[in-house]
Amino acid sequence: MPNVPSPTVHTDLRAHHRKLTRPRQAVLAIITAATRHLTPAEVYRQAKVQYPHLGLTTVYRTLDLLVELGYIQRIHLEEGCHSYAPTARPHGHHLVCSECGRAEEFAECDLDTLVRALQTRTGYEIQVHVLELMGRCPTCQTKSRPLRARKK
Amino acid sequence: MPNVPSPTVHTDLRAHHRKLTRPRQAVLAIITAATRHLTPAEVYRQAKVQYPHLGLTTVYRTLDLLVELGYIQRIHLEEGCHSYAPTARPHGHHLVCSECGRAEEFAECDLDTLVRALQTRTGYEIQVHVLELMGRCPTCQTKSRPLRARKK
DNA sequence: TCCTAATTGAAAAACGTTTTCAATTACTAG
DNA sequence: CTAGTAATTGAAAACGTTTTTCAATTAGGA
16 A cells, blocks of 8 residues: 655645656655665665656655655765655664664754854854764674774 | 874874875874864865875775774765764864855763763763754855755 | 646766775884 | 885776756646
């Protein structure tokens, strides 16, 4: 049962003189239903099932569009930057293990106070923040501390 | 006045059977003196002044090495992922204007509570945090506000 | 139903990054 | 100080990802 695009998306698109095409529906269905962040290539592969004629170029363009409209957000990971995730889940920050690359996601970030103070002091209008934490995950802590962890 | 590599780096390298070569010295001088994050390409351009024969490949390799040794850290920004910044200066955070690229630096960041909570919850040993804020600086705010900033 | 602007996909170009490899270089042992 | 060796180098090529180009197609308002 293919995901029916929410009426809101439809309306939003119309408001911007954009069209709700079949390729877009396919991309939308995949990315909004995603339980984890997906790379454009992953979205492409999955959305092709629903609409086999889909082109990769269109996936990129649609993801851009959805970010613009605020339906999804672009996130940055250590390995192969640039994944996308539905905005529904309020914005995820990441805690990344610097040894094995494993990552945990967390939502809370108590930056409002800081952001407000900085806005006042600098006059900037702060729109986005990127917060990344790095450390060693429990598993890597148990392994002997690696003197020379060479990446293959 | 070319930056003399700190004796510590020298020692660290020797301990790992690595060499302190001229190309590495050039990269080291640039990245450790950087007042803001630099992309590999920027490091390349700047380090070439000191050592014109430098190759881009070597810049990538040296940056990797310095991250491994903990002298610099890789950070992720919205535009053109992957920049590097010296770890030395205990964390300077940046507030970057997304229009003109101007950046302010700030030191305070009240993440201790968050960090402690996350350590408890996830079992990670959190070592580093990167916090970047983006917005519009006062000057750019006075310029016409872009209703639909289309990326060129 | 027609018209037009928006959208599409394929191919090619443009990135940023990594790999390969023969030549060079810095350190170490003698 | 010199020779030997392993680490390092840069150019070129390979790579994967993202963007651009462009003619053909399509959705939705008139």
